[in-house]
Amino acid sequence: MGVYKFEGKEPVIGEGSYVFETATVVGDVTMGKECYVGPGAVVRGDYGTVRIGDGVAIEENVVIHARPGEITVIGNHVTIGHCAVIHNCTLKDYAVIGMGAVVSDYAEVGVWGVVGEGAVVRNKQQIPDRNICVGIPAKIIGQINDQYEEQWTKFKKIYNDLAANKYPNTLEKIG
Numbered sequence: 260m261g262v263y264k265f266e267g268k269e270p271v272i273g274e275g276s277y278v279f280e281t282a283t284v285v286g287d288v289t290m291g292k293e294c295y296v297g298p299g300a301v302v303r304g305d306y307g308t309v310r311i312g313d314g315v316a317i318e319e320n321v322v323i324h325a326r327p328g329e330i331t332v333i334g335n336h337v338t339i340g341h342c343a344v345i346h347n348c349t350l351k352d353y354a355v356i357g358m359g360a361v362v363s364d365y366a367e368v369g370v371w372g373v374v375g376e377g378a379v380v381r382n383k384q385q386i387p388d389r390n391i392c393v394g395i396p397a398k399i400i401g402q403i404n405d406q407y408e409e410q411w412t413k414f415k416k417i418y419n420d421l422a423a424n425k426y427p428n429t430l431e432k433i434g
């Protein structure tokens with residue numbers, strides 16, 4: 260794992276979480292149980308703090324950071340799609356952040372809030388619970404329905420299983 264202590268601050272990684280060997284986790288980072296941190300992802304708690312709940316999927320090449328002395332907070336069962344940037348903001352439980360999206364400083368994505376692929380949630384912008392936003396700057400286009408919640412609950416469980424069972428037990432470096 261690419262997990263680094265920095266100036267005496269050591270990441271705490273919860274039971275059943277899997278940090279890929281080519282991911283980087285630095286400093287004041289707390290991560291709960293059964294989180295997945297994919298190849299190339301960077302979680303930097305060097306001069307700021309990053310708090311991550313249980314069952315969070317941090318897919319490949321995601322960047323998570325916080326401003327000096329400030330904090331990024333990620334709730335439980337949040338999905339952060341490939342290449343997204345999460346900076347000094349709050350993502351509440353079950354949020355889904357689309358591939359390549361940016362969530363900027365002091366923004367907040369509510370419980371089951373959805374950010375579309377490539378969207379920019381601007382500085383201090385609030386996405387209410389269960390709302391879907393897309394575009395640059397992000398605009399709300401509707402709310403999730405029960406079917407969306409059901410489907411994404413399954414996807415989220417797949418990542419928890421990858422982290423807690425499949426990757427640690429079956430991944431084999433062959434080259």
Ligand SMILES: CC(C)(COP(=O)(O)OP(=O)(O)OC[C@H]1O[C@@H](n2cnc3c(N)ncnc32)[C@H](O)[C@@H]1OP(=O)(O)O)[C@@H](O)C(=O)NCCC(=O)NCCS
Pocket residue numbers: 338339340341355356357358373374375376377378391392393394400
């Ligand atoms: C964002 C999301 C909920 C939209 O799905 P949807 O509600 O079925 O939306 P639709 O495809 O019906 O599109 C609704 C409108 O939003 C627009 N839209 C959808 N996704 C968009 C995007 N990423 N950027 C800009 N506009 C978008 C559509 O063009 C459409 O506009 P129109 O009504 O003017 O024609 C869905 O694409 C999603 O879940 N994305 C996240 C996927 C992801 O990255 N997962 C993480 C990696 S596994």
